[in-house]
Amino acid sequence: MPPVTDQPKKWFQTTAIDYPNSRPHIGTAFEKVGADVQARYRRMEGYDVLFLMGNDENTLKVADKAKELGLEPQVYCDDMARQFREVWGALDISYDVFIQTSHERHKECCRKFIQKVYDNGHIYKGAYEGWFCPGCEEFKSEKLHKENAGLCPNHNRPLVRRSEPCWYFKLSSFADRLLAFLKDNPEYVQPDSRRNEAIGFIEAEGLEDLNISRHGKEWGIPLPFDEDFTTYVWFDALLTYITGIGYGDDETQFHKNWPADMHFIGKDITRFHCHYWPAMCWAAGIEPPKHVFSHGFVNNDGTKIGKSMGNVVEPREIIAKSSVDAYRYYFMRECAYPGDGDYSGKRYEEVCDSELSNKLGNLLSRCITVGAKSFDAVLTGTAGRVPDKVTVDFDAAKVVAEVRTAVENCDYNLALQAIILKVCAPANQYIDTEAPWKLVKGTAEEKERGKIVIFNVIHSLRIASILLKPFIPRSAEIIYTSFNFPKPWSELTYADAAELHAQPDDMRVIATLIDGKVKPLFPRLA
Protein backbone atom coordinates (compact mmCIF):
# COMPACT_ATOMS: atom_id res chain seq x y z
CA MET A 1 0.00 0.00 0.00
CA PRO A 2 1.30 3.47 -0.81
CA PRO A 3 2.37 5.67 2.08
CA VAL A 4 -0.09 8.07 3.61
CA THR A 5 1.51 11.14 2.13
CA ASP A 6 0.90 10.00 -1.43
CA GLN A 7 -2.83 9.57 -0.91
CA PRO A 8 -5.52 12.13 -1.43
CA LYS A 9 -7.12 13.16 1.83
CA LYS A 10 -10.21 11.03 1.60
CA TRP A 11 -10.59 7.46 2.64
CA PHE A 12 -13.64 5.45 1.66
CA GLN A 13 -13.64 1.93 2.99
CA THR A 14 -16.18 -0.85 3.24
CA THR A 15 -16.56 -4.25 4.79
CA ALA A 16 -18.37 -7.11 3.14
CA ILE A 17 -22.07 -7.02 3.80
CA ASP A 18 -23.41 -9.88 5.91
CA TYR A 19 -26.23 -12.35 5.52
CA PRO A 20 -28.72 -11.81 8.28
CA ASN A 21 -29.47 -15.54 8.58
CA SER A 22 -27.99 -15.56 12.05
CA ARG A 23 -26.39 -13.17 14.46
CA PRO A 24 -22.74 -12.21 13.94
CA HIS A 25 -20.10 -14.40 15.57
CA ILE A 26 -16.42 -13.85 16.31
CA GLY A 27 -15.52 -14.67 12.72
CA THR A 28 -17.88 -12.07 11.30
CA ALA A 29 -16.57 -9.60 13.83
CA PHE A 30 -12.93 -10.23 12.92
CA GLU A 31 -13.40 -8.42 9.64
CA LYS A 32 -15.19 -5.48 11.21
CA VAL A 33 -12.61 -4.96 13.94
CA GLY A 34 -9.77 -5.04 11.44
CA ALA A 35 -11.58 -2.59 9.21
CA ASP A 36 -12.34 -0.38 12.18
CA VAL A 37 -8.67 -0.21 13.15
CA GLN A 38 -7.89 1.04 9.66
CA ALA A 39 -10.72 3.59 9.72
CA ARG A 40 -9.61 4.94 13.08
CA TYR A 41 -6.01 5.09 11.96
CA ARG A 42 -6.94 6.99 8.79
CA ARG A 43 -9.04 9.44 10.77
CA MET A 44 -6.07 10.08 13.06
CA GLU A 45 -3.94 10.77 10.03
CA GLY A 46 -6.29 13.45 8.81
CA TYR A 47 -8.29 11.58 6.19
CA ASP A 48 -11.91 12.38 5.58
CA VAL A 49 -13.07 8.84 6.28
CA LEU A 50 -16.28 7.23 5.14
CA PHE A 51 -16.73 3.73 6.52
CA LEU A 52 -19.59 1.71 5.06
CA MET A 53 -21.07 -1.56 6.28
CA GLY A 54 -24.36 -3.32 5.78
CA ASN A 55 -26.47 -6.42 5.45
CA ASP A 56 -27.12 -8.50 2.34
CA GLU A 57 -30.82 -9.26 2.41
CA ASN A 58 -32.06 -9.95 -1.08
CA THR A 59 -31.63 -13.68 -1.04
CA LEU A 60 -34.44 -16.19 -0.96
CA LYS A 61 -32.89 -17.86 2.05
CA VAL A 62 -33.52 -14.75 4.09
CA ALA A 63 -37.13 -14.70 2.96
CA ASP A 64 -37.42 -18.39 3.85
CA LYS A 65 -35.97 -17.82 7.26
CA ALA A 66 -38.46 -15.03 7.88
CA LYS A 67 -41.32 -17.26 6.79
CA GLU A 68 -40.07 -19.94 9.16
CA LEU A 69 -40.39 -17.45 12.01
CA GLY A 70 -43.74 -16.25 10.78
CA LEU A 71 -42.47 -12.79 9.94
CA GLU A 72 -42.62 -10.57 6.92
CA PRO A 73 -39.17 -10.63 5.28
CA GLN A 74 -38.78 -6.90 5.72
CA VAL A 75 -39.66 -7.05 9.40
CA TYR A 76 -37.20 -9.87 9.88
CA CYS A 77 -34.43 -8.03 8.00
CA ASP A 78 -34.93 -4.82 9.90
CA ASP A 79 -34.81 -6.62 13.21
CA MET A 80 -31.66 -8.51 12.26
CA ALA A 81 -30.08 -5.28 11.09
CA ARG A 82 -30.85 -3.81 14.48
CA GLN A 83 -29.19 -6.77 16.16
CA PHE A 84 -26.14 -6.57 13.92
CA ARG A 85 -25.76 -2.90 14.66
CA GLU A 86 -26.00 -3.58 18.37
CA VAL A 87 -23.09 -5.99 18.11
CA TRP A 88 -21.06 -3.57 16.03
CA GLY A 89 -21.83 -0.90 18.58
CA ALA A 90 -20.65 -3.14 21.39
CA LEU A 91 -17.39 -3.61 19.51
CA ASP A 92 -16.94 0.14 18.99
CA ILE A 93 -17.02 -0.27 15.22
CA SER A 94 -16.98 3.30 13.96
CA TYR A 95 -18.95 2.87 10.73
CA ASP A 96 -20.59 5.89 9.17
CA VAL A 97 -23.12 4.23 6.87
CA PHE A 98 -25.08 1.02 7.29
CA ILE A 99 -26.80 -0.28 4.18
CA GLN A 100 -29.65 -2.75 4.06
CA THR A 101 -30.05 -4.07 0.55
CA SER A 102 -33.78 -4.55 1.00
CA HIS A 103 -34.29 -0.84 1.42
CA GLU A 104 -35.73 1.11 -1.45
CA ARG A 105 -32.89 3.56 -1.93
CA HIS A 106 -30.42 0.76 -2.54
CA LYS A 107 -32.80 -0.98 -4.91
CA GLU A 108 -33.41 2.17 -6.92
CA CYS A 109 -29.69 2.87 -7.29
CA CYS A 110 -29.12 -0.77 -8.20
CA ARG A 111 -31.64 -0.64 -10.99
CA LYS A 112 -29.96 2.45 -12.39
CA PHE A 113 -26.61 0.71 -12.38
CA ILE A 114 -27.93 -2.45 -14.00
CA GLN A 115 -29.81 -0.46 -16.60
CA LYS A 116 -26.59 1.40 -17.36
CA VAL A 117 -24.70 -1.86 -17.85
CA TYR A 118 -27.54 -3.07 -20.07
CA ASP A 119 -27.57 0.15 -22.07
CA ASN A 120 -23.82 -0.15 -22.53
CA GLY A 121 -24.39 -3.50 -24.19
CA HIS A 122 -22.88 -5.82 -21.58
CA ILE A 123 -26.02 -7.82 -20.80
CA TYR A 124 -27.77 -10.27 -23.11
CA LYS A 125 -30.49 -12.88 -22.92
CA GLY A 126 -29.56 -16.55 -23.01
CA ALA A 127 -30.21 -19.83 -21.26
CA TYR A 128 -28.57 -21.35 -18.25
CA GLU A 129 -28.16 -25.09 -18.10
CA GLY A 130 -26.93 -27.07 -15.13
CA TRP A 131 -27.65 -29.59 -12.42
CA PHE A 132 -30.79 -28.62 -10.59
CA CYS A 133 -32.11 -29.81 -7.23
CA PRO A 134 -35.91 -29.52 -7.10
CA GLY A 135 -35.72 -29.69 -3.31
CA CYS A 136 -33.34 -26.76 -2.94
CA GLU A 137 -34.82 -25.06 -5.98
CA GLU A 138 -31.36 -24.13 -7.11
CA PHE A 139 -28.61 -25.18 -9.46
CA LYS A 140 -25.62 -27.06 -8.11
CA SER A 141 -22.07 -26.92 -9.42
CA GLU A 142 -20.49 -29.49 -11.71
CA LYS A 143 -18.02 -30.22 -8.97
CA LEU A 144 -20.72 -31.03 -6.44
CA HIS A 145 -22.54 -33.17 -8.97
CA LYS A 146 -19.39 -35.13 -9.63
CA GLU A 147 -18.25 -35.46 -6.03
CA ASN A 148 -21.63 -36.40 -4.67
CA ALA A 149 -22.45 -39.02 -7.33
CA GLY A 150 -25.18 -36.87 -8.86
CA LEU A 151 -27.10 -36.49 -5.61
CA CYS A 152 -28.04 -33.36 -3.72
CA PRO A 153 -26.24 -33.40 -0.36
CA ASN A 154 -29.19 -31.75 1.37
CA HIS A 155 -31.95 -33.92 -0.02
CA ASN A 156 -30.07 -37.03 -1.12
CA ARG A 157 -32.10 -36.98 -4.31
CA PRO A 158 -30.76 -37.06 -7.85
CA LEU A 159 -29.93 -33.75 -9.45
CA VAL A 160 -31.64 -33.21 -12.75
CA ARG A 161 -30.35 -31.53 -15.87
CA ARG A 162 -32.28 -28.36 -16.44
CA SER A 163 -32.19 -25.39 -18.72
CA GLU A 164 -33.90 -22.09 -18.20
CA PRO A 165 -33.85 -18.65 -19.76
CA CYS A 166 -31.70 -16.07 -18.07
CA TRP A 167 -29.77 -12.85 -18.50
CA TYR A 168 -26.01 -12.94 -18.85
CA PHE A 169 -23.41 -10.36 -17.98
CA LYS A 170 -20.58 -10.47 -20.56
CA LEU A 171 -17.86 -11.18 -18.06
CA SER A 172 -15.83 -13.10 -20.64
CA SER A 173 -15.24 -9.96 -22.64
CA PHE A 174 -13.35 -8.46 -19.70
CA ALA A 175 -11.03 -11.42 -19.15
CA ASP A 176 -7.97 -9.93 -20.85
CA ARG A 177 -8.47 -6.54 -19.30
CA LEU A 178 -8.93 -8.08 -15.85
CA LEU A 179 -5.83 -10.20 -16.18
CA ALA A 180 -3.76 -7.21 -17.20
CA PHE A 181 -5.31 -5.14 -14.42
CA LEU A 182 -4.49 -7.70 -11.74
CA LYS A 183 -0.96 -8.13 -13.03
CA ASP A 184 -0.27 -4.43 -13.41
CA ASN A 185 -1.72 -3.53 -10.03
CA PRO A 186 -0.17 -5.90 -7.50
CA GLU A 187 -1.56 -3.75 -4.70
CA TYR A 188 -5.15 -4.12 -5.92
CA VAL A 189 -5.75 -7.23 -3.88
CA GLN A 190 -3.75 -8.18 -0.85
CA PRO A 191 -2.32 -10.46 0.42
CA ASP A 192 -0.40 -11.73 -2.61
CA SER A 193 -1.64 -15.29 -2.17
CA ARG A 194 -5.17 -14.13 -3.01
CA ARG A 195 -3.95 -12.16 -5.96
CA ASN A 196 -2.18 -15.23 -7.27
CA GLU A 197 -5.40 -17.21 -7.00
CA ALA A 198 -7.32 -14.56 -8.90
CA ILE A 199 -4.74 -14.42 -11.66
CA GLY A 200 -4.28 -18.18 -11.72
CA PHE A 201 -7.97 -18.75 -12.14
CA ILE A 202 -8.24 -16.60 -15.25
CA GLU A 203 -5.05 -18.05 -16.71
CA ALA A 204 -6.19 -21.60 -16.12
CA GLU A 205 -9.86 -21.41 -17.01
CA GLY A 206 -10.62 -18.04 -18.49
CA LEU A 207 -13.89 -16.34 -17.59
CA GLU A 208 -17.38 -17.38 -18.60
CA ASP A 209 -20.32 -15.04 -18.80
CA LEU A 210 -22.22 -14.63 -15.57
CA ASN A 211 -25.88 -15.43 -15.13
CA ILE A 212 -27.16 -12.39 -13.26
CA SER A 213 -30.84 -13.26 -13.16
CA ARG A 214 -32.84 -15.50 -10.89
CA HIS A 215 -36.44 -16.56 -10.55
CA GLY A 216 -38.33 -15.72 -7.41
CA LYS A 217 -40.09 -12.41 -7.89
CA GLU A 218 -41.49 -12.15 -4.38
CA TRP A 219 -38.17 -11.13 -2.79
CA GLY A 220 -35.23 -9.40 -4.43
CA ILE A 221 -34.61 -6.70 -6.99
CA PRO A 222 -36.42 -7.06 -10.33
CA LEU A 223 -34.19 -6.49 -13.35
CA PRO A 224 -35.07 -3.03 -14.65
CA PHE A 225 -35.37 -4.24 -18.25
CA ASP A 226 -37.17 -7.52 -17.52
CA GLU A 227 -39.39 -7.64 -14.47
CA ASP A 228 -39.85 -11.38 -14.79
CA PHE A 229 -36.46 -11.85 -13.21
CA THR A 230 -34.82 -10.75 -10.01
CA THR A 231 -31.16 -9.84 -9.77
CA TYR A 232 -28.57 -12.41 -8.77
CA VAL A 233 -27.60 -11.47 -5.22
CA TRP A 234 -23.96 -10.87 -5.97
CA PHE A 235 -24.77 -8.42 -8.69
CA ASP A 236 -26.82 -6.56 -6.11
CA ALA A 237 -24.64 -7.06 -3.04
CA LEU A 238 -21.49 -5.61 -4.56
CA LEU A 239 -23.43 -2.52 -5.49
CA THR A 240 -23.85 -1.47 -1.85
CA TYR A 241 -20.34 -0.10 -2.20
CA ILE A 242 -21.70 2.58 -4.52
CA THR A 243 -25.38 2.83 -3.66
CA GLY A 244 -24.30 3.57 -0.09
CA ILE A 245 -22.48 6.69 -1.23
CA GLY A 246 -25.14 8.03 -3.54
CA TYR A 247 -24.61 6.40 -6.92
CA GLY A 248 -27.40 7.50 -9.24
CA ASP A 249 -28.84 9.62 -6.47
CA ASP A 250 -26.29 12.03 -5.03
CA GLU A 251 -23.56 12.46 -7.60
CA THR A 252 -21.59 14.90 -5.48
CA GLN A 253 -21.23 12.48 -2.63
CA PHE A 254 -20.55 9.66 -5.02
CA HIS A 255 -17.76 11.40 -6.88
CA LYS A 256 -16.24 12.64 -3.67
CA ASN A 257 -15.81 9.10 -2.35
CA TRP A 258 -15.48 6.82 -5.36
CA PRO A 259 -13.34 4.89 -6.11
CA ALA A 260 -13.23 3.06 -2.81
CA ASP A 261 -9.86 3.10 -1.13
CA MET A 262 -10.33 -0.25 0.51
CA HIS A 263 -12.81 -3.10 0.50
CA PHE A 264 -12.31 -5.38 3.50
CA ILE A 265 -13.55 -8.85 2.66
CA GLY A 266 -13.14 -12.46 3.75
CA LYS A 267 -10.90 -14.73 1.75
CA ASP A 268 -13.92 -16.74 0.59
CA ILE A 269 -15.27 -13.91 -1.53
CA THR A 270 -12.01 -12.79 -3.06
CA ARG A 271 -13.00 -13.88 -6.53
CA PHE A 272 -16.16 -11.82 -6.58
CA HIS A 273 -14.06 -8.77 -5.82
CA CYS A 274 -11.28 -9.60 -8.24
CA HIS A 275 -13.30 -10.76 -11.23
CA TYR A 276 -16.90 -9.62 -11.09
CA TRP A 277 -16.56 -6.28 -9.37
CA PRO A 278 -13.92 -4.52 -11.49
CA ALA A 279 -15.64 -5.80 -14.65
CA MET A 280 -18.99 -4.54 -13.42
CA CYS A 281 -17.48 -1.13 -12.74
CA TRP A 282 -15.98 -0.94 -16.19
CA ALA A 283 -19.22 -2.06 -17.74
CA ALA A 284 -21.06 0.77 -16.02
CA GLY A 285 -18.37 3.30 -16.87
CA ILE A 286 -16.98 3.89 -13.41
CA GLU A 287 -13.52 3.22 -12.01
CA PRO A 288 -12.82 0.01 -10.13
CA PRO A 289 -11.87 0.28 -6.43
CA LYS A 290 -8.27 0.90 -5.45
CA HIS A 291 -7.67 -1.88 -2.97
CA VAL A 292 -9.23 -5.07 -1.73
CA PHE A 293 -7.98 -6.67 1.44
CA SER A 294 -8.83 -10.29 1.87
CA HIS A 295 -8.50 -11.34 5.51
CA GLY A 296 -8.36 -14.83 6.99
CA PHE A 297 -10.80 -16.70 9.19
CA VAL A 298 -11.06 -17.28 12.90
CA ASN A 299 -11.35 -20.78 14.30
CA ASN A 300 -12.62 -21.78 17.71
CA ASP A 301 -10.02 -23.88 19.52
CA GLY A 302 -8.69 -25.13 16.22
CA THR A 303 -12.01 -26.03 14.65
CA LYS A 304 -13.91 -24.14 12.01
CA ILE A 305 -16.78 -22.08 13.34
CA GLY A 306 -20.22 -23.07 12.09
CA LYS A 307 -23.76 -23.51 13.19
CA SER A 308 -23.59 -27.19 12.34
CA MET A 309 -20.49 -27.51 14.50
CA GLY A 310 -22.37 -26.01 17.42
CA ASN A 311 -19.34 -23.91 18.34
CA VAL A 312 -20.52 -20.43 17.47
CA VAL A 313 -19.23 -17.82 19.88
CA GLU A 314 -20.75 -14.36 19.89
CA PRO A 315 -18.56 -11.34 20.60
CA ARG A 316 -20.61 -10.18 23.53
CA GLU A 317 -20.04 -13.41 25.44
CA ILE A 318 -16.34 -12.60 25.43
CA ILE A 319 -16.74 -8.88 26.00
CA ALA A 320 -18.92 -9.54 29.02
CA LYS A 321 -16.08 -11.44 30.69
CA SER A 322 -13.41 -8.90 29.79
CA SER A 323 -13.87 -5.66 27.85
CA VAL A 324 -14.31 -4.36 24.32
CA ASP A 325 -10.71 -3.30 24.19
CA ALA A 326 -9.44 -6.64 25.43
CA TYR A 327 -11.56 -8.26 22.72
CA ARG A 328 -10.24 -6.00 20.00
CA TYR A 329 -6.71 -6.44 21.24
CA TYR A 330 -6.83 -10.23 21.33
CA PHE A 331 -8.09 -10.72 17.80
CA MET A 332 -5.82 -8.09 16.30
CA ARG A 333 -2.80 -9.30 18.25
CA GLU A 334 -3.20 -13.04 18.16
CA CYS A 335 -4.79 -13.61 14.77
CA ALA A 336 -2.66 -12.38 11.90
CA TYR A 337 -5.21 -10.43 9.86
CA PRO A 338 -4.17 -11.70 6.41
CA GLY A 339 -4.08 -15.28 7.66
CA ASP A 340 -6.30 -17.49 9.77
CA GLY A 341 -6.40 -17.18 13.52
CA ASP A 342 -7.70 -19.03 16.49
CA TYR A 343 -9.78 -18.16 19.51
CA SER A 344 -9.36 -20.09 22.72
CA GLY A 345 -10.41 -18.99 26.15
CA LYS A 346 -7.07 -20.00 27.60
CA ARG A 347 -5.06 -18.15 25.02
CA TYR A 348 -7.34 -15.14 25.38
CA GLU A 349 -6.53 -14.92 29.07
CA GLU A 350 -2.83 -15.44 28.47
CA VAL A 351 -2.52 -12.73 25.85
CA CYS A 352 -4.69 -10.17 27.62
CA ASP A 353 -3.10 -10.74 31.01
CA SER A 354 0.46 -10.88 29.82
CA GLU A 355 0.36 -7.89 27.52
CA LEU A 356 -2.57 -5.68 28.47
CA SER A 357 -2.68 -6.19 32.23
CA ASN A 358 0.96 -6.88 33.04
CA LYS A 359 2.99 -5.00 30.47
CA LEU A 360 0.74 -2.04 29.75
CA GLY A 361 -1.88 -1.52 32.45
CA ASN A 362 0.46 -2.36 35.27
CA LEU A 363 3.05 0.08 33.95
CA LEU A 364 0.46 2.83 34.12
CA SER A 365 -0.48 1.85 37.67
CA ARG A 366 3.06 1.78 39.00
CA CYS A 367 3.89 5.09 37.34
CA ILE A 368 0.87 6.84 38.71
CA THR A 369 1.24 5.46 42.19
CA VAL A 370 4.85 6.56 42.55
CA GLY A 371 4.09 9.89 40.92
CA ALA A 372 1.08 10.53 43.08
CA LYS A 373 2.45 9.34 46.41
CA SER A 374 5.95 10.72 46.22
CA PHE A 375 5.36 13.93 44.30
CA ASP A 376 1.78 14.75 45.15
CA ALA A 377 0.89 14.18 41.49
CA VAL A 378 3.00 17.09 40.22
CA LEU A 379 6.46 16.55 38.76
CA THR A 380 7.63 20.04 39.64
CA GLY A 381 10.34 21.44 37.41
CA THR A 382 9.66 19.22 34.42
CA ALA A 383 8.17 22.05 32.37
CA GLY A 384 10.19 22.45 29.21
CA ARG A 385 12.09 19.25 29.87
CA VAL A 386 12.69 16.87 26.97
CA PRO A 387 12.26 13.26 28.05
CA ASP A 388 15.29 10.95 28.01
CA LYS A 389 15.33 7.71 26.11
CA VAL A 390 14.40 4.89 28.45
CA THR A 391 16.95 2.57 26.88
CA VAL A 392 20.03 3.37 24.86
CA ASP A 393 18.65 2.06 21.62
CA PHE A 394 15.11 3.33 22.05
CA ASP A 395 14.11 5.17 18.89
CA ALA A 396 10.58 6.57 18.91
CA ALA A 397 10.62 7.61 15.27
CA LYS A 398 11.73 4.16 14.20
CA VAL A 399 9.08 2.38 16.23
CA VAL A 400 6.36 4.69 14.93
CA ALA A 401 7.47 4.12 11.35
CA GLU A 402 7.40 0.38 11.92
CA VAL A 403 3.94 0.45 13.48
CA ARG A 404 2.64 2.76 10.80
CA THR A 405 3.79 0.48 7.99
CA ALA A 406 2.30 -2.53 9.73
CA VAL A 407 -1.06 -0.81 10.23
CA GLU A 408 -1.22 0.35 6.63
CA ASN A 409 -0.48 -3.18 5.45
CA CYS A 410 -3.12 -4.56 7.82
CA ASP A 411 -0.39 -6.49 9.63
CA TYR A 412 -2.05 -5.55 12.87
CA ASN A 413 -0.42 -8.32 14.89
CA LEU A 414 3.01 -6.98 13.94
CA ALA A 415 1.99 -3.46 14.89
CA LEU A 416 0.83 -4.53 18.34
CA GLN A 417 3.85 -6.74 18.83
CA ALA A 418 6.11 -3.78 18.12
CA ILE A 419 4.22 -1.54 20.56
CA ILE A 420 4.49 -4.04 23.39
CA LEU A 421 8.04 -5.19 22.68
CA LYS A 422 9.57 -1.89 21.68
CA VAL A 423 7.72 0.63 23.81
CA CYS A 424 6.23 -1.05 26.86
CA ALA A 425 8.89 -3.67 27.56
CA PRO A 426 11.81 -1.20 27.52
CA ALA A 427 9.86 1.12 29.81
CA ASN A 428 9.34 -1.71 32.28
CA GLN A 429 13.01 -2.61 32.12
CA TYR A 430 13.98 1.00 32.67
CA ILE A 431 11.72 1.62 35.63
CA ASP A 432 13.01 -1.58 37.19
CA THR A 433 16.63 -0.69 36.70
CA GLU A 434 16.21 2.85 37.99
CA ALA A 435 13.84 1.87 40.80
CA PRO A 436 12.37 5.32 41.40
CA TRP A 437 10.45 4.03 44.43
CA LYS A 438 13.86 3.62 46.10
CA LEU A 439 15.27 6.89 44.81
CA VAL A 440 12.45 8.92 46.30
CA LYS A 441 13.43 7.72 49.75
CA GLY A 442 17.02 8.90 49.36
CA THR A 443 18.77 12.26 49.19
CA ALA A 444 17.20 15.32 47.56
CA GLU A 445 19.31 14.63 44.51
CA GLU A 446 18.14 11.03 44.34
CA LYS A 447 14.56 12.08 44.76
CA GLU A 448 14.97 14.48 41.88
CA ARG A 449 16.39 11.66 39.82
CA GLY A 450 13.41 9.48 40.71
CA LYS A 451 11.10 12.20 39.50
CA ILE A 452 12.82 12.29 36.12
CA VAL A 453 12.57 8.52 35.81
CA ILE A 454 8.81 8.67 36.31
CA PHE A 455 8.63 11.56 33.88
CA ASN A 456 10.45 9.54 31.24
CA VAL A 457 8.27 6.47 31.70
CA ILE A 458 5.14 8.59 31.41
CA HIS A 459 6.36 9.62 27.99
CA SER A 460 6.69 6.00 26.97
CA LEU A 461 3.07 5.55 28.00
CA ARG A 462 2.18 8.56 25.93
CA ILE A 463 3.77 7.03 22.85
CA ALA A 464 2.08 3.70 23.49
CA SER A 465 -1.32 5.33 23.95
CA ILE A 466 -1.10 7.20 20.66
CA LEU A 467 0.00 4.13 18.73
CA LEU A 468 -2.71 2.04 20.38
CA LYS A 469 -5.49 4.52 19.69
CA PRO A 470 -6.88 2.74 16.60
CA PHE A 471 -6.79 -0.63 18.37
CA ILE A 472 -8.04 0.01 21.89
CA PRO A 473 -9.50 3.51 21.69
CA ARG A 474 -11.11 3.61 25.12
CA SER A 475 -8.13 2.37 27.09
CA ALA A 476 -5.63 4.36 25.09
CA GLU A 477 -7.60 7.50 25.90
CA ILE A 478 -7.59 6.65 29.60
CA ILE A 479 -3.81 6.33 29.52
CA TYR A 480 -3.30 9.57 27.64
CA THR A 481 -5.74 11.57 29.71
CA SER A 482 -4.24 10.38 32.97
CA PHE A 483 -1.66 13.10 32.45
CA ASN A 484 -1.77 16.74 31.43
CA PHE A 485 -0.41 16.43 27.91
CA PRO A 486 -1.28 19.65 26.11
CA LYS A 487 -2.53 18.28 22.79
CA PRO A 488 -6.16 17.16 22.91
CA TRP A 489 -6.76 13.44 22.52
CA SER A 490 -8.93 13.97 19.47
CA GLU A 491 -6.20 15.78 17.56
CA LEU A 492 -3.35 13.32 17.89
CA THR A 493 -1.63 11.75 14.91
CA TYR A 494 1.00 9.04 14.72
CA ALA A 495 3.58 11.75 14.10
CA ASP A 496 2.96 12.98 17.65
CA ALA A 497 4.32 9.68 18.92
CA ALA A 498 7.46 9.85 16.82
CA GLU A 499 9.44 12.24 18.97
CA LEU A 500 10.18 12.91 22.58
CA HIS A 501 9.40 16.56 23.03
CA ALA A 502 9.00 19.01 25.87
CA GLN A 503 5.71 20.40 27.06
CA PRO A 504 5.22 23.85 28.56
CA ASP A 505 3.80 22.78 31.93
CA ASP A 506 5.07 20.56 34.69
CA MET A 507 3.92 16.99 34.20
CA ARG A 508 0.92 16.17 36.38
CA VAL A 509 -1.05 13.06 37.13
CA ILE A 510 -4.66 14.01 36.61
CA ALA A 511 -6.16 10.53 36.71
CA THR A 512 -8.80 9.88 39.33
CA LEU A 513 -7.14 8.28 42.33
CA ILE A 514 -8.55 6.17 45.10
CA ASP A 515 -6.21 5.92 48.07
CA GLY A 516 -3.39 7.17 45.86
CA LYS A 517 -3.98 4.43 43.33
CA VAL A 518 -5.60 4.22 39.94
CA LYS A 519 -8.24 1.70 38.97
CA PRO A 520 -6.59 -1.15 37.02
CA LEU A 521 -6.81 -0.45 33.30
CA PHE A 522 -7.15 -4.12 32.40
CA PRO A 523 -8.04 -6.27 35.40
CA ARG A 524 -6.38 -9.64 35.09
CA LEU A 525 -8.65 -12.33 33.69
CA ALA A 526 -6.93 -15.38 35.17
Added chain:
RNA sequence: GGCGGGGUAGCUCAGUGGUUAGAGCAAUCGCUUCAUAAGCGAUGGGUCGCCGGUUCAAACCCGGCCCUCGCUACCA
Protein backbone atom coordinates in the same frame (compact mmCIF):
# COMPACT_ATOMS: atom_id res chain seq x y z
C1' G B 1 -6.39 -34.49 -10.68
C1' G B 2 -4.37 -29.23 -11.66
C1' C B 3 -2.33 -24.64 -9.60
C1' G B 4 -0.60 -22.06 -5.20
C1' G B 5 0.82 -21.59 0.14
C1' G B 6 2.75 -23.98 4.44
C1' G B 7 5.24 -28.00 7.66
C1' U B 8 11.22 -24.47 12.65
C1' A B 9 10.94 -25.01 20.80
C1' G B 10 4.42 -27.06 24.43
C1' C B 11 1.70 -22.65 21.62
C1' U B 12 1.93 -18.37 17.85
C1' C B 13 5.57 -17.37 14.58
C1' A B 14 10.57 -14.82 12.65
C1' G B 15 14.64 -16.48 10.08
C1' U B 16 15.92 -17.05 1.46
C1' G B 17 23.80 -20.60 2.05
C1' G B 18 28.28 -19.16 6.56
C1' U B 19 30.20 -18.45 13.75
C1' U B 20 27.04 -22.84 19.18
C1' A B 21 18.96 -21.73 14.79
C1' G B 22 15.84 -16.83 17.22
C1' A B 23 11.42 -13.85 19.60
C1' G B 24 6.97 -13.61 22.46
C1' C B 25 3.82 -16.56 25.46
C1' A B 26 3.74 -21.01 28.51
C1' A B 27 7.27 -23.95 32.11
C1' U B 28 11.34 -23.91 36.01
C1' C B 29 14.58 -21.07 39.15
C1' G B 30 16.50 -16.46 41.26
C1' C B 31 16.00 -11.04 42.39
C1' U B 32 12.49 -7.38 43.66
C1' U B 33 8.11 -5.49 46.29
C1' C B 34 6.48 1.01 43.28
C1' A B 35 2.57 -1.85 40.79
C1' U B 36 -3.18 -5.42 38.60
C1' A B 37 0.28 -12.18 43.16
C1' A B 38 2.27 -7.45 38.40
C1' G B 39 7.97 -6.39 37.13
C1' C B 40 13.22 -7.72 36.08
C1' G B 41 16.91 -11.51 35.26
C1' A B 42 18.36 -16.45 34.25
C1' U B 43 17.49 -21.60 32.76
C1' G B 44 15.44 -25.72 30.39
C1' G B 45 13.29 -27.09 25.75
C1' G B 46 14.19 -27.86 18.58
C1' U B 47 18.14 -34.73 14.48
C1' C B 48 14.37 -26.75 11.34
C1' G B 49 8.23 -32.96 7.95
C1' C B 50 11.10 -37.52 5.65
C1' C B 51 14.87 -39.37 2.04
C1' G B 52 18.51 -38.24 -1.40
C1' G B 53 21.54 -34.55 -4.09
C1' U B 54 24.54 -29.84 -5.04
C1' U B 55 28.30 -27.19 -1.97
C1' C B 56 34.13 -26.19 1.81
C1' A B 57 29.26 -24.93 4.12
C1' A B 58 21.78 -25.91 3.74
C1' A B 59 16.22 -24.62 7.87
C1' C B 60 17.48 -21.79 3.45
C1' C B 61 19.20 -24.31 -3.36
C1' C B 62 17.69 -28.99 -6.47
C1' G B 63 14.86 -33.89 -6.92
C1' G B 64 11.48 -37.40 -4.77
C1' C B 65 7.99 -38.57 -0.96
C1' C B 66 4.53 -37.65 3.31
C1' C B 67 1.17 -34.26 5.80
C1' U B 68 -1.71 -29.82 5.87
C1' C B 69 -4.31 -25.42 4.05
C1' G B 70 -6.35 -22.46 0.02
C1' C B 71 -8.33 -21.88 -5.11
C1' U B 72 -10.45 -25.03 -8.94
C1' A B 73 -17.57 -20.19 -11.42
C1' C B 74 -23.74 -19.74 -10.40
C1' C B 75 -24.70 -21.54 -1.86
C1' A B 76 -22.91 -16.97 -0.72
